[in-house]
Amino acid sequence: xxxxxxxxxxxxxxxxxRLQSELMTLMMASLPGISAFPQSDNLLLxxxxxxxxxxTVYEGLQYKLRLQFPSxxxxxAPTITFETPCWHPNVDERGNICLxxxxxxxxxxxxxxTILLSLQTLLGDPNVSSPLNGPAAQLWEDQEExxxxxxxxYKEHAQ
Amino acid sequence: MxxxxxAYDMLGGRPLEDLRQLAxxxxxxxxxxxxxxxxxxxxxxxxRPAAADGATAYERTADFLAELSSSRAKLAxxxxxxxxxxxxxxxxxxxxxxxxxxxxVAESLALVAALGSRADALLAADTWAAGRxxxxxxxxxxxxxxxxxxxxxxxxxxxxxxxxxVFVRGVRALDAMGSAAAWVAQGVAQGVSLFCTQEAAAAAAAxxxxxxxxxxxxxxxxVQRAQRAGATLDALLQTTAWVSSxxxxxxxxxxxxxxxxELFSLVVEYPxxxxxxxxxxxxxxxxxxxxxxxxxxxxxxxxxxxxHAGAATGDIxxxxxxxxxxxxxxxxxxxxxxxxxxxxxxxxxxxxxxVACIVGELLDGALADGGPEGAAELSSAALLVEGExxxxxxxxxxxxxxxxxxxxxxxxxxxxxxxxxxxxYVRAFDGMLAGRLLRLxxxxxxxxxxxxxxxxxxxxxxxxxxSRVMLRDxxxxxxxxxQISGATGLHxxxxxxQFWPTAIATTTAAGxxxAAAAAAxxxxxxxxxxxxxxxxxxxxxYEALRPARRLEWRHxxxxxxxxxxxxxxxxxxxxxxxxxxxxxxAIEEMGRVDARSIAEALECTDVPxxxxxxxxxxxxxxxxxxxxxxxxxxDHRAAxxxxxxxxxxxxxxxxxxxxxxxxxxxxxxEPEVDAGVPDLSVHYNYIVGMLTNIGPLPLDRMHAMLAMFxxxxxxxxxxxxxxxxxxxxxxxxxxxxxGGMYRLRG
Numbered sequence: 014x015x016x017x018x019x020x021x022x023x024x025x026x027x028x029x030x031r032l033q034s035e036l037m038t039l040m041m042a043s044l045p046g047i048s049a050f051p052q053s054d055n056l057l058l059x060x061x062x063x064x065x066x067x068x069t070v071y072e073g074l075q076y077k078l079r080l081q082f083p084s085x086x087x088x089x090a091p092t093i094t095f096e097t098p099c100w101h102p103n104v105d106e107r108g109n110i111c112l113x114x115x116x117x118x119x120x121x122x123x124x125x126x127t128i129l130l131s132l133q134t135l136l137g138d139p140n141v142s143s144p145l146n147g148p149a150a151q152l153w154e155d156q157e158e159x160x161x162x163x164x165x166x167y168k169e170h171a172q
Numbered sequence: 173m174x175x176x177x178x179a180y181d182m183l184g185g186r187p188l189e190d191l192r193q194l195a196x197x198x199x200x201x202x203x204x205x206x207x208x209x210x211x212x213x214x215x216x217x218x219x220r221p222a223a224a225d226g227a228t229a230y231e232r233t234a235d236f237l238a239e240l241s242s243s244r245a246k247l248a249x250x251x252x253x254x255x256x257x258x259x260x261x262x263x264x265x266x267x268x269x270x271x272x273x274x275x276x277v278a279e280s281l282a283l284v285a286a287l288g289s290r291a292d293a294l295l296a297a298d299t300w301a302a303g304r305x306x307x308x309x310x311x312x313x314x315x316x317x318x319x320x321x322x323x324x325x326x327x328x329x330x331x332x333x334x335x336x337x338v339f340v341r342g343v344r345a346l347d348a349m350g351s352a353a354a355w356v357a358q359g360v361a362q363g364v365s366l367f368c369t370q371e372a373a374a375a376a377a378a379x380x381x382x383x384x385x386x387x388x389x390x391x392x393x394x395v396q397r398a399q400r401a402g403a404t405l406d407a408l409l410q411t412t413a414w415v416s417s418x419x420x421x422x423x424x425x426x427x428x429x430x431x432x433x434e435l436f437s438l439v440v441e442y443p444x445x446x447x448x449x450x451x452x453x454x455x456x457x458x459x460x461x462x463x464x465x466x467x468x469x470x471x472x473x474x475x476x477x478x479x480h481a482g483a484a485t486g487d488i489x490x491x492x493x494x495x496x497x498x499x500x501x502x503x504x505x506x507x508x509x510x511x512x513x514x515x516x517x518x519x520x521x522x523x524x525x526x527v528a529c530i531v532g533e534l535l536d537g538a539l540a541d542g543g544p545e546g547a548a549e550l551s552s553a554a555l556l557v558e559g560e561x562x563x564x565x566x567x568x569x570x571x572x573x574x575x576x577x578x579x580x581x582x583x584x585x586x587x588x589x590x591x592x593x594x595x596x597y598v599r600a601f602d603g604m605l606a607g608r609l610l611r612l613x614x615x616x617x618x619x620x621x622x623x624x625x626x627x628x629x630x631x632x633x634x635x636x637x638x639s640r641v642m643l644r645d646x647x648x649x650x651x652x653x654x655q656i657s658g659a660t661g662l663h664x665x666x667x668x669x670q671f672w673p674t675a676i677a678t679t680t681a682a683g684x685x686x687a688a689a690a691a692a693x694x695x696x697x698x699x700x701x702x703x704x705x706x707x708x709x710x711x712x713x714y715e716a717l718r719p720a721r722r723l724e725w726r727h728x729x730x731x732x733x734x735x736x737x738x739x740x741x742x743x744x745x746x747x748x749x750x751x752x753x754x755x756x757x758a759i760e761e762m763g764r765v766d767a768r769s770i771a772e773a774l775e776c777t778d779v780p781x782x783x784x785x786x787x788x789x790x791x792x793x794x795x796x797x798x799x800x801x802x803x804x805x806x807d808h809r810a811a812x813x814x815x816x817x818x819x820x821x822x823x824x825x826x827x828x829x830x831x832x833x834x835x836x837x838x839x840x841x842e843p844e845v846d847a848g849v850p851d852l853s854v855h856y857n858y859i860v861g862m863l864t865n866i867g868p869l870p871l872d873r874m875h876a877m878l879a880m881f882x883x884x885x886x887x888x889x890x891x892x893x894x895x896x897x898x899x900x901x902x903x904x905x906x907x908x909x910x911g912g913m914y915r916l917r918g
Contacts, residue, residue: 036881040857050858050865054880060865077865 024056028086032056035125047129049080057082060096061129069137070160071101074167078132079108080125090119093128098170100163102139102150110135111145386441386448391427391455398423428455432466435502436473439491442498449501456502463503467511470499474512479519489529489588492516496584509587517591527600530588534630535604535623585630593912595897598635599673601627605639606673610665610729615650617643634890641671656713662706666714666723673901694728695778700757703750727751736794739805744794755785759795764804852895858882859896860906860916868913871896 033056039049049061061078065071077096083089093115095108103111112135114123144150152159398419431438431452438445438452456462477483478491492513499509520526589597608620621643628636649665657663699707711723732753736744751774758773759765767783776782786803789795796806855878862877863869869877875889887895896914899907906917 033881033883036858036861037883040861041854043857043860048861048864050861051877051881052866054877056881062864 025084028082028084029056031087032082038124039126039129042126044126044130047126047133049078049125049129057084057086059125061093061125063129063132063136066133066137070156070163071136074163074171076136076171078129080128087121087123090115090123091125091128093132098166100146100149100166100170101136102141102144102146102153103135105145109145111140111143386438386445389447389451391424391451394423394427395420424455425459427451428459428462431455432469435466435470436477439470439495439498442494442501445498446501449498453502463505463507466502467508470508471511471515475515479515485520485523485525485529486532488516488520488523489526489533492520493533493584493588496587500583513587520591527592527596528604530591531597531600531604531627534585534588535626589630593910594631594635595900595909597631598638598897599901601631601636602638602642603673605642609642609646612646612665615646615653615665617646620646638671641668645671652714652717655717656710662710664710664714670898694751695776695781697727697751697754697774697776699727699750700754700774702757703754738794746792749785751785752788755782756789756794759786759803759805764798764802766801767803770803852887852892855882855885855887855892855895856899859914863907863914863916868915870912871914874914 032051036049036051046064046066047062049059052058052060059080059082061080063076063078065074065076075097076099079094079096081092083091093110095104095110098106099108105111110132112131114120114131115128139150139153141150141153149159149162152162399416403413403416431448434448435452438448442449452466456466474491478488495509495512495516499512500506502508520530523529605620605623608623609617612620624636624639624643627639645667646665649667652666653663698704707725711725714723715721727750730750731747732750733747734745734753734756736746736756738744754774755770758770762769762773767786768779770786771777771779771782774782783801786795787797790797790803790806793806795803797803858878858881859874862874871889871893875887875892878887878892879885896907896909900909908915908917
């Protein structure tokens with residue numbers, strides 16, 4: 014990880030251009046609830062902010078993400094983790110995410126914006142059949158109880 | 173050898189009962205003391221205790237002498253005199269319990285004196301009394317202090333000297349006798365006198381430091397006095413500045429204590445208290461840790477007395493400003509100021525009106541008027557201080573906040589301006605300036621020009637750019653007034669939308685906070701045709717002169733000079749708000765009406781507001797309200813309530829109105845937006861992005877990131893700042909700034 018991070022200086026011009034244009038797209042679109050920006054001068058490491066979509070149990074909850082782009086982006090998927098602890102069937106306690114487009118179904122046509130939108134969708138619509146967080150997956154059916162546990166978790170960890 | 177000497181012989185190892193008997197016998201004997209001094213001396217010298225068993229022997233002697241003291245009292249009583257009285261009282265007190273070594277030695281000396289010489293007996297008794305009192309006070313100081321100490325010793329230098337004189341005479345008498353006990357006397361005398369004089373010095377210091385003596389130096393004379401008293405004793409006791417240096421130190425510490433307690437008031441009274449503050453500085457000098465103690469003490473006082481809801485923000489700011497000068501006088505390292513500045517700043521940051529108060533203090537406070545003079549005073553004081561050596565052990569690194577050895581005014585400005593970030597002051601100043609400029613008579617902004625100059629001095633020329641534009645607008649308005657107004661009698665101030673505070677420049681001033689904004693927040697209404705015609709005429713002339721610009725009137729900010737002719741023939745001149753003039757014009761046409769009709773005539777939806785304006789006229793005696801919510805012109809000719817009669821007269825109720833001069837606000841729309849503030853809306857998206865994800869950022873970081881990530885960016889930091897300043901001003905944005913960091917409202 015650190016090796017990648019320090020490669021900012023020798024960043025391939027094509028990758029830089031791609032990321033810069035993705036940033037531009039993202040900034041100009043300014044979609045509600047999703048945002049991301051390079052952490053510093055390193056274009057390969059971004060911080061994202063994800064807000065739960067309205068009328069889902071995650072409504073209004075805000076999560077910080079870490080987006081690490083590989084030096085051969087977009088041919089390899091970025092590594093995305095939750096920085097804010099997130100209680101979710103497809104997120105483990107270290108913030109790793111189970112989302113197919115970030116793994117086997119990655120394609121170079123995806124971009125930061127589509128990834129963030131997918132993640133926002135995933136929040137409100139988890140894939141309970143392949144959980145990283147068993148208890149959360151089991152509780153998903155009982156939305157009321159799920160929301161109670163979720164808010165308790167959020168209050169304890171995210172604020 | 174006499175009975176007395178024999179009695180002393182018998183002391184060794186007798187049981188107490190025997191001693192009592194002895195006391196009886198001695199009592200009888202000493203009624204006519206006859207023992208020659210030299211015999212007694214030899215005797216006592218022989219009986220001087222060896223180091224090891226001395227204590228026991230003397231303790232026994234003490235018991236014995238305690239018994240004996242009552243006889244001494246009787247002796248003294250026979251001789252009469254105040255000294256005897258004092259002695260008796262003290263002897264009695266000693267009998268009650270406290271058997272201090274010093275006490276009984278002193279007593280034995282008195283006894284010796286009494287036995288040795290009839291003439292000196294009373295004197296010795298006085299000596300003992302003084303010594304005893306002092307020694308006792310040394311042991312149980314708390315019982316006597318402070319009232320007693322002041323009464324007995326410190327009430328005045330004269331009393332003090334008298335007491336010392338008595339004591340010294342006693343010691344001298346003993347010395348003359350060449351008594352063997354003189355060595356004890358010396359020791360006791362030293363201790364006792366030290367205590368006496370220190371106590372006296374402290375009491376004198378407390379007196380000298382009493383409020384009202386802040387206008388002259390106290391420490392110098394006090395120390396001199398203490399030194400003189402001490403030196404007398406030093407000479408008698410043959411010590412080298414032993415007593416006097418202790419006395420001086422005692423006096424100094426005592427004054428320090430007094431001044432520390434007063435420091436809060438001293439700051440409030442500054443600069444009248446400058447001399448007292450100098451005393452405090454000199455007291456602290458050479459006393460390790462005293463500055464810190466002073467700082468702690470003041471910090472507690474400030475938190476308890478100033479930083480609470482009951483204190484007006486202006487007072488807190490005033491105290492802070494005074495503290496910069498006052499505490500700079502006490503302590504050049506800035507430690508004391510630093511200790512109070514922290515809490516004050518944190519507290520001020522929680523007060524919404526603090527920015528305005530600070531700007532006010534900078535512009536109108538004592539600082540602004542007496543600036544140069546105060547600065548000169550301080551620098552001369554600083555020169556004075558230069559000579560003093562920094563005492564060892566009190567050196568503290570200069571705190572980061574304590575900047576600048578500049579002038580007093582500059583120091584105060586640096587401190588006050590450090591409470592918030594510059595933009596907050598700029599905004600507050602612009603708001604105040606706008607309010608003042610709009611209230612100007614005849615466009616004379618010379619006072620405001622000076623204010624802008626002064627503010628520019630504090631905040632930097634860049635910060636007052638906007639203010640300068642406002643001043644230019646006023647100058648331009650004056651020119652326009654000369655060209656246009658002649659025919660209309662209407663004087664307008666034309667302001668540029670881009671540069672005047674939002675509250676004034678935009679039509680919807682909802683949520684704006686400044687004072688000027690409050691005036692601008694007025695429901696919409698239309699001018700009466702007469703006024704409307706004048707305004708249109710003016711605007712037409714303006715647009716002919718400045719074809720590219722458009723005017724938007726702000727009626728609420730103007731005023732109308734009216735000449736109202738009352739029903740009784742009197743004429744009243746007054747200057748009122750345009751809405752009031754409009755209301756009066758309407759009622760002049762309509763006669764007896766209710767507020768709703770007036771509101772409809774003015775096309776105003778806010779009926780209660782119109783009613784308030786009508787009632788303002790009722791309060792001025794121009795209208796009256798015969799029934800609730802119904803208004804008509806007042807007729808002072810008919811004192812009686814003439815109900816319907818007034819209605820008939822309304823036609824004559826000539827609120828004849830002459831629009832003498834109308835100052836109204838308007839703004840001009842310049843087609844080219846504004847060269848100074850570039851359109852950075854693309855950048856703004858990035859800024860929102862970085863603030864959302866990274867959190868609060870300072871301007872330079874934001875600028876660096878924009879340069880990196882926005883393709884083809886060539887914005888300068890200043891352009892960015894100007895752009896963000898506009899964003900900050902416009903309330904619809906989520907951007908806010910504090911402590912130099914931009915952030916988004918949550």
